[in-house]
Amino acid sequence: MNMQDYRHAADRVHIAAHCRQEVLNMTKHTQPKTRKPLIRMAAGIAAGAAVLAITGGFAYLLLSVQSDIRNPGASNPEQQPAAEYIEIFRDYYETRAGHPIDFDFSTLCGTDFNETWEFADYTVTLNAAVCDGWQFDYIYTIQPHSGQMPTAAELNNIPSVNIRSTEDPVEFVVCDVQLVDTELRADGTFRGVGSCHYTINGMVTSLPEQFYAQCQQPGRTYNPQKFLADGTLRPITVNQPDELPACIALTDSLTATVDRIKSAAYKYAFVTPLGITLTNYTFDDIEEQLNTAESNSYSGPAVTDAVTVQKGFCHGEPADIGVTYDQTQAAGIIGIVYTNSPDFATCWLPFTEPQNLADITYLSLTSNEQSEAVQIPLNSRDCYIDCFRDYYETRAGHPVDFDFLALCGTEFGEVWEFDDYTVTLNAAICDGWEIDYIYTLQPKYGHILDLAILPELTMCVADASQAMVIAVSDDPQEIWRSEADDTLRMFSSCHYLDRAMPIPQDGQIYAVCTEADQENGLADGTVRPITVNMPEDVPEIHPLDDILKIHFGSASVTQEFVYGVVTPLGIILTNYDPKELDTLLHDVYAEPVADRTEIALCAAGNLDADDVTVQNIDLAFGTQISVGTVRHFYLWQDPALGEATYATCWLPFTEPQNLDNVQSLMIGSNAQGETVIVPIK
Amino acid sequence: MDQAQMAAVYDRLKDTVYRVALFYCRNVQDAEDITHDVFLVCFAHDAPFPDDEAEKAWMLRVTVNRCKNLLKSFRRKFSVSLDDAAQICQTQAEHDIWDAVNALPANYRVVIHLYYYEGYSVREIGKITGRSETAVQTQLYRARKLLKDKLGEEITP
Numbered sequence: 141m142n143m144q145d146y147r148h149a150a151d152r153v154h155i156a157a158h159c160r161q162e163v164l165n166m167t168k169h170t171q172p173k174t175r176k177p178l179i180r181m182a183a184g185i186a187a188g189a190a191v192l193a194i195t196g197g198f199a200y201l202l203l204s205v206q207s208d209i210r211n212p213g214a215s216n217p218e219q220q221p222a223a224e225y226i227e228i229f230r231d232y233y234e235t236r237a238g239h240p241i242d243f244d245f246s247t248l249c250g251t252d253f254n255e256t257w258e259f260a261d262y263t264v265t266l267n268a269a270v271c272d273g274w275q276f277d278y279i280y281t282i283q284p285h286s287g288q289m290p291t292a293a294e295l296n297n298i299p300s301v302n303i304r305s306t307e308d309p310v311e312f313v314v315c316d317v318q319l320v321d322t323e324l325r326a327d328g329t330f331r332g333v334g335s336c337h338y339t340i341n342g343m344v345t346s347l348p349e350q351f352y353a354q355c356q357q358p359g360r361t362y363n364p365q366k367f368l369a370d371g372t373l374r375p376i377t378v379n380q381p382d383e384l385p386a387c388i389a390l391t392d393s394l395t396a397t398v399d400r401i402k403s404a405a406y407k408y409a410f411v412t413p414l415g416i417t418l419t420n421y422t423f424d425d426i427e428e429q430l431n432t433a434e435s436n437s438y439s440g441p442a443v444t445d446a447v448t449v450q451k452g453f454c455h456g457e458p459a460d461i462g463v464t465y466d467q468t469q470a471a472g473i474i475g476i477v478y479t480n481s482p483d484f485a486t487c488w489l490p491f492t493e494p495q496n497l498a499d500i501t502y503l504s505l506t507s508n509e510q511s512e513a514v515q516i517p518l519n520s521r522d523c524y525i526d527c528f529r530d531y532y533e534t535r536a537g538h539p540v541d542f543d544f545l546a547l548c549g550t551e552f553g554e555v556w557e558f559d560d561y562t563v564t565l566n567a568a569i570c571d572g573w574e575i576d577y578i579y580t581l582q583p584k585y586g587h588i589l590d591l592a593i594l595p596e597l598t599m600c601v602a603d604a605s606q607a608m609v610i611a612v613s614d615d616p617q618e619i620w621r622s623e624a625d626d627t628l629r630m631f632s633s634c635h636y637l638d639r640a641m642p643i644p645q646d647g648q649i650y651a652v653c654t655e656a657d658q659e660n661g662l663a664d665g666t667v668r669p670i671t672v673n674m675p676e677d678v679p680e681i682h683p684l685d686d687i688l689k690i691h692f693g694s695a696s697v698t699q700e701f702v703y704g705v706v707t708p709l710g711i712i713l714t715n716y717d718p719k720e721l722d723t724l725l726h727d728v729y730a731e732p733v734a735d736r737t738e739i740a741l742c743a744a745g746n747l748d749a750d751d752v753t754v755q756n757i758d759l760a761f762g763t764q765i766s767v768g769t770v771r772h773f774y775l776w777q778d779p780a781l782g783e784a785t786y787a788t789c790w791l792p793f794t795e796p797q798n799l800d801n802v803q804s805l806m807i808g809s810n811a812q813g814e815t816v817i818v819p820i821k
Numbered sequence: 822m823d824q825a826q827m828a829a830v831y832d833r834l835k836d837t838v839y840r841v842a843l844f845y846c847r848n849v850q851d852a853e854d855i856t857h858d859v860f861l862v863c864f865a866h867d868a869p870f871p872d873d874e875a876e877k878a879w880m881l882r883v884t885v886n887r888c889k890n891l892l893k894s895f896r897r898k899f900s901v902s903l904d905d906a907a908q909i910c911q912t913q914a915e916h917d918i919w920d921a922v923n924a925l926p927a928n929y930r931v932v933i934h935l936y937y938y939e940g941y942s943v944r945e946i947g948k949i950t951g952r953s954e955t956a957v958q959t960q961l962y963r964a965r966k967l968l969k970d971k972l973g974e975e976i977t978p
Contacts, residue, residue: 142977143937145914146922150938152909155839159853163860164828365861559928559960655959 225268225279228320232277232333233414233490242493243414245270255374257299257355261285264299264355267331271378272412275488276303276336276351279320283329295319297358303336304352304373350377394418394514396447396487396507404485409516413497415490416449416505416516447489450504450513524567524578531576531617531631532709532792541795542709544569547673554668556595556653563595563653566629570672571707572643572679574633574790575599579653581628599634600650600667601643647674677799679707681714682819688713690789690809699787704818706805710792711754711818713807754791754807827864834877835860837939838884844934845888845927855887881939882949885931921971929964932957937978 226245233241255266262282269278280301284290290298321330354362354373367373393405396418406418503516525544532540547569554565561581568577579597617631643649651670681703690713691698701713791807799820808815822830838859843852863880870876910916922933928950935941935949947957968976 142914143918144978145912146918146933147938149910149915149919150840150844150934153836153840153843155835155853155856159839159856160828160831160835163831163857164824166857166861365858560926 228279229270255353259299266301266353269378272414279333281329281331289324299355299357302354350375388516391515394505413494418487420485447507451500527578558595561595565651568672571709572675573705573707576633578631595653595655597653600652645678647672679705681705685817688816706820708797713789715787754805822864838880841884845931859884885950921968925964929960932960933964
């Protein structure tokens with residue numbers, strides 16, 4: 141197929157003739173942009189959060205994203221809002237929450253704007269704002285030039301303030317605007333309070349440096365160029381949280397009924413220090429609806445079924461977070477529901493006081509429509525540890541009692557951005573021979589998960605010249621997939637085989653993330669230095685004192701093993717000298733070595749082996765170590781020989797062993813009458 | 822820049838900008854809006870460009886950025902895209918390659934267009950699209966692979 145045909149067709153594409161005059165006419169009225177100086181926010185805040193909006197009238201849609209304010213930006217005392225604004229915010233929150241709230245709004249709300257828009261009949265002033273990373277609440281004042289409070293009918297046509305995250309038509313949702321005053325105050329003004337929300341867009345990975353405040357009469361078509369030029373749209377800066385956490389899929393849906401409104405099974409959560417937002421939809425779910433459905437929204441306080449929130453920690457009993465939303469509480473209970481369709485619902489559950497989310501492992505929610513608690517993992521290490529445990533127990537074929545929390549001392553958060561995916565290295569454990577790690581693949585907006593071209597994440601050790609020599613890696617395993625956005629959590633494992641390039645004692649290795657056809661390097665960030673926890677003694681491979689034959693029943697094969705490595709987690713047996721394998725192992729990350737021959741992994745996985753027993757022969761201990769059956773098995777095929785030549789099997793201990801005082805282990809298998817000694821030191 | 826200069830710039834680059842916007846967004850109305858915006862931004866640009874090529878590349882970068890923003894926009898309309906534009910194809914071969922290119926993901930479409938139609942190098946495309954050369958190479962590789970899968974044969978320049 142010739143691209144010349146494409147060029148011929150494209151040559152016939154021309155912009156409509158009327159556009160020329162439209163553009164040239166517009167230039168006669170366009171003024172250069174003027175912006176206020178940017179005020180850099182706290183480190184870690186980046187530009188460009190994608191948000192959305194529906195404008196016009198009071199039919200608003202709420203979408204959501206959540207954020208995790210660990211350290212809300214410090215307020216500038218000179219910019220602290222007036223006490224009256226703080227009280228308005230407090231009233232606003234408490235009215236919606238239905239219970240007292242002990243937020244420090246003077247810290248949360250660090251900006252006093254005093255942006256003023258003049259209209260024929262009104263003067264509108266934006267006074268103050270609070271932003272928790274997901275929710276943006278603001279106060280504005282309206283002064284009728286007539287000196288009279290507008291009638292109810294007139295209120296629908298007064299200018300209102302919207303907040304946007306960018307000047308482009310990627311906007312905020314204005315979901316709720318309420319009047320604070322029903323009568324004019326002494327200064328001839330009345331006040332309104334508005335609330336905007338981010339979208340729950342999986343691609344939102346950063347927060348904007350600044351927002352834009354827009355004030356206009358209803359019914360005008362949004363035009364950023366024009367609005368910036370005439371002052372309808374103005375850049376503003378607000379305090380921002382440091383981090384923007386992701387949408388969290390609940391372990392199960394939480395069904396809650398908002399009295400007189402609807403019953404919804406919430407599936408996603410967004411947690412900020414100020415509260416939890418639950419939704420039953422994602423950005424992708426509602427995007428098409430937003431373009432096709434009538435905006436038929438309800439927003440405002442409502443009475444929900446009882447929802448109890450507890451916070452849990454990795455170690456220790458769950459602690460009461462002190463928030464229970466139920467019908468017995470005075471002033472109505474939380475339940476702000478925003479929908480643009482009967483199918484979509486959002487519910488906001490504010491905390492009584494700000495929570496330090498960094499200390500909380502998970503939140504546990506229960507409603508009286510659901511007997512079991514639904515968990516929201518905040519500190520993801522728990523779920524990673526569960527993954528590690530599952531992985532070990534699956535391979536071992538029996539429960540293992542490792543302290544994975546101690547083994548997994550590192551939660552990385554290394555992120556690689558590709559065109560189609562965001563890859564995050566989440567956690568890893570290392571026993572000195574094997575590195576197991578978990579990473580997350582998140583398809584970016586508009587891209588379909590293509591398993592054939594997923595980026596790969598591997599671990600390497602590096603020589604002085606930074607040439608990579610990688611251990612043999614398993615194929616990654618999919619361990620979790622989000623129905624919401626196709627996010628995959630993958631588990632992978634690297635094995636230490638290269639004796640010339642041991643894993644450093646300090647655990648400093650390299651994570652390499654590349655697409656299938658991509659080169660790698662330190663300079664472009666595909667290769668990143670990381671540090672994993674290491675055992676105190678790096679295990680070494682020793683020759684066995686005799687050949688150990690193990691019969692793998694399910695494979696009808698008996699393998700002879702002659703080398704052994706002992707780690708606190710288990711024994712690794714091989715039938716080859718790792719140095720020998722290293723000369724054969726070809727790896728794409730290694731410097732080219734002329735005499736290397738690529739060998740292929742021809743079998744790997746769990747094989748049923750005959751019983752293997754391991755006994756600690758140190759007299760001081762003298763106890764048998766339970767290892768169950770051999771489970772994990774690798775065979776590599778040397779193309780030159782045309783047969784499976786190299787074999788590895790792993791015998792995990794039931795619980796970690798303290799090998800400090802153990803000189804050797806004794807292994808016996810029923811395929812061999814004699815036992816074999818595995819030296820440790 | 823006076824009106825005559827603006828008109829000259831518009832006449833020189835209108836189709837270039839419009840095509841990229843159209844192939845990225847696959848929506849005539851969006852492409853026209855983006856073209857409007859891009860030229861308004863260009864006309865408001867204070868610093869002179871060293872040459873026409875630099876100006877063209879700068880405008881294409883603005884175009885691509887606008888397109889990316891639009892694709893993120895919640896208000897983007899789902900449309901029949903280039904069906905109307907496809908009527909410009911006069912032969913079956915043109916139809917086939919046109920449909921195949923426009924079935925690619927947006928970022929692949931624009932890379933293919935910039936590479937094969939505008940004749941930009943990988944490095945230049947990287948500057949326009951804000952991607953590394955490696956990323957552009959990857960996109961080209963994948964786009965060609967997808968085109969080959971769809972058309973059943975390799976594409977030739």
